[in-house]
Amino acid sequence: MSDERDGAQDPENRTDGPEPDENPTEIMPAVPAQPAAESEPAGPSGPDESAASAAPADTPPTDTAVADPAGSDEAPASNRRWVKYAAVVAGVIALGAIAYAVDWVVSADRVPRGVTVAGVAIGGESTSAAEQTLRAQLGPRADRAVPVRAGTTDSEVVPAQAGVGIDWSATVARAGAQPINPVTRLTSLFTSREIGVVSTVDDAALTQAMVGVQQQTDRAPREGNVVFEGAQVVPVAPLAGQNLQVDAAKDTFADDWAFGTTVELPVDVVDVSVTQAGVDAALRDVATPAVAADVVVTGKDGATATLPRDQVGTVLAFTPDGDGGLAPQYNVEAATGILAPQLAGTEIKPKDAEISLAGGSPKVVPSVTGEMVQWPKTLEPLPALLTAPAPRATPAVYEPAQPALTTEGAEALGIREVIGEYTTGGFEYASGVNIRLAASEINGAIVKPGETFSLNGYTGPRGYAQGYIDSGIINNGRPDKAVGGGISQLATTLYNASYFAGMEDVDHTEHSYYISRYPAAREATVYEGAIDLKFRNPAKTGVMIQTIGTGSNITVRIWGTKTVDVESVTGNRTNQTSPDTITLPAGPHCVASSGAPGFTVSDTRIITDANTGAEISRNTRTVRYDPVPVVKCVSNEPAPEPSEDSAPSEASPGR
Numbered sequence: 001m002s003d004e005r006d007g008a009q010d011p012e013n014r015t016d017g018p019e020p021d022e023n024p025t026e027i028m029p030a031v032p033a034q035p036a037a038e039s040e041p042a043g044p045s046g047p048d049e050s051a052a053s054a055a056p057a058d059t060p061p062t063d064t065a066v067a068d069p070a071g072s073d074e075a076p077a078s079n080r081r082w083v084k085y086a087a088v089v090a091g092v093i094a095l096g097a098i099a100y101a102v103d104w105v106v107s108a109d110r111v112p113r114g115v116t117v118a119g120v121a122i123g124g125e126s127t128s129a130a131e132q133t134l135r136a137q138l139g140p141r142a143d144r145a146v147p148v149r150a151g152t153t154d155s156e157v158v159p160a161q162a163g164v165g166i167d168w169s170a171t172v173a174r175a176g177a178q179p180i181n182p183v184t185r186l187t188s189l190f191t192s193r194e195i196g197v198v199s200t201v202d203d204a205a206l207t208q209a210m211v212g213v214q215q216q217t218d219r220a221p222r223e224g225n226v227v228f229e230g231a232q233v234v235p236v237a238p239l240a241g242q243n244l245q246v247d248a249a250k251d252t253f254a255d256d257w258a259f260g261t262t263v264e265l266p267v268d269v270v271d272v273s274v275t276q277a278g279v280d281a282a283l284r285d286v287a288t289p290a291v292a293a294d295v296v297v298t299g300k301d302g303a304t305a306t307l308p309r310d311q312v313g314t315v316l317a318f319t320p321d322g323d324g325g326l327a328p329q330y331n332v333e334a335a336t337g338i339l340a341p342q343l344a345g346t347e348i349k350p351k352d353a354e355i356s357l358a359g360g361s362p363k364v365v366p367s368v369t370g371e372m373v374q375w376p377k378t379l380e381p382l383p384a385l386l387t388a389p390a391p392r393a394t395p396a397v398y399e400p401a402q403p404a405l406t407t408e409g410a411e412a413l414g415i416r417e418v419i420g421e422y423t424t425g426g427f428e429y430a431s432g433v434n435i436r437l438a439a440s441e442i443n444g445a446i447v448k449p450g451e452t453f454s455l456n457g458y459t460g461p462r463g464y465a466q467g468y469i470d471s472g473i474i475n476n477g478r479p480d481k482a483v484g485g486g487i488s489q490l491a492t493t494l495y496n497a498s499y500f501a502g503m504e505d506v507d508h509t510e511h512s513y514y515i516s517r518y519p520a521a522r523e524a525t526v527y528e529g530a531i532d533l534k535f536r537n538p539a540k541t542g543v544m545i546q547t548i549g550t551g552s553n554i555t556v557r558i559w560g561t562k563t564v565d566v567e568s569v570t571g572n573r574t575n576q577t578s579p580d581t582i583t584l585p586a587g588p589h590c591v592a593s594s595g596a597p598g599f600t601v602s603d604t605r606i607i608t609d610a611n612t613g614a615e616i617s618r619n620t621r622t623v624r625y626d627p628v629p630v631v632k633c634v635s636n637e638p639a640p641e642p643s644e645d646s647a648p649s650e651a652s653p654g655r
Contacts, residue, residue: 163202228313241270414541420501431486
């Protein structure tokens, strides 16, 4: 407040003057008007008294602000300050503009500041200097091995060998022009911008390099598992599979190789379904207890069979359970293979009824009911046994075992008379050995009503291990030799016996060329694993095969109940063809032949009812035989030159 306002309120400082109105309506200015000061000189009491007399002494204080006499100078001073500020700002802007212009002129032909290429700074350099810098710093990297990682596999690639280099001018050009934005130019003083390299690529070479990496990195997924090595349990940790994305890997390598750090190549991951926790659980809860002790099966009369702990791995295995774990699988068949032989002496095997021809006519030899260990039932407790504490034992379960052919079944077959018979001969010694061996294997074979007999299926393999020897065969249309040769004669004899017995032909194949000791269009060949002889028994009664072999011939009889008569009608030979001549090196696989013509012929089988004579069926089969080639076996060794006193030998050339 001014001194004047303070004085008006202080009774001690009041000056003489008229009393103010009780209700003043106007407040006088705190500073007297200039004219009043000029017209009326100050009294002897001085300025303070004059100021006090300007207002009534009793004027009460009011809230109206009283202007400070000095306030009249504040506005001009403030304006002067703002002018100064504006001048400073204008100066700064002017200086910035000048600096921007100077910077633009100086750096217009240079790489923008802050630019780096594969970690090499080139900002602020001219394009030519920047290229020289890059060549010096990055050029040698093309010849150095760059580490690459694909999934979990590490490898190396030399860029130059992979057809990868640097396009220097394009790399520098990638930095771009100087920025116009002044803020960008300013911030470039404190920041950096990585632009990478522009690579040159030989696509074929880079593809080859990535395929080489792929060969190291790709792998199939490995499921977690538990396996056994004897009595030792071996956990197999799960491992996801991975496949390198070759095309994407090429792009990644071309972009990142120059940095000199490990390049992460993209892979497709093939997940596994079994977790490590699943492996650990199977190991702890199943596998480890399983090999802790042997498993014993007790049989009759104190006999025992043992599954040793070191063979548990043949019985117990694990498969994924679909929930991250492993499910145990128990191979009862494998366990039976280990245990059954040990209790075989306690079993009574069933024996089929037989039909004996010892007395010249069929007689049924009764069957025998056996008593055998039922291993599936016996091994039902196996899972529990393999986790039980020692000793681990379980009793064998024995049950009656019925024969496949009982006495009653054999008697009901109706095998009582010969219904078909055929004999062939004229074979050589080696063929005779094979023919008689195969004939002995099918002798006594019974074919029940509706069943199909297979010669190959009944004899099984016919090799050296089974006692067969080398003999004649037809190989690619010409005579040759092989183990088991000659069996076709047995096939032909059996085919004709079944033919006249009224059996139904299921499968048979004639020889490629005609063999004179067989009936034309009514013969058969066989070859293990490829060509078979099969016939079906269409009768309501069974049939039995009897074979009789001698040193010169083989006879096959079909026994059963006669219900039909069979007649064979052979047609004329037509369309004869002449043989070709083949010359082969002399040796064990060259069988000389004089040849024979080929021809076409047919056979008609007529089946009639044995009681009424009524025709049941008539079927014709036409066969075309190739000509038998003329085979000449010629030695490759030259004949010795004759002396002057000797005549040419029969083997000499020119005879």
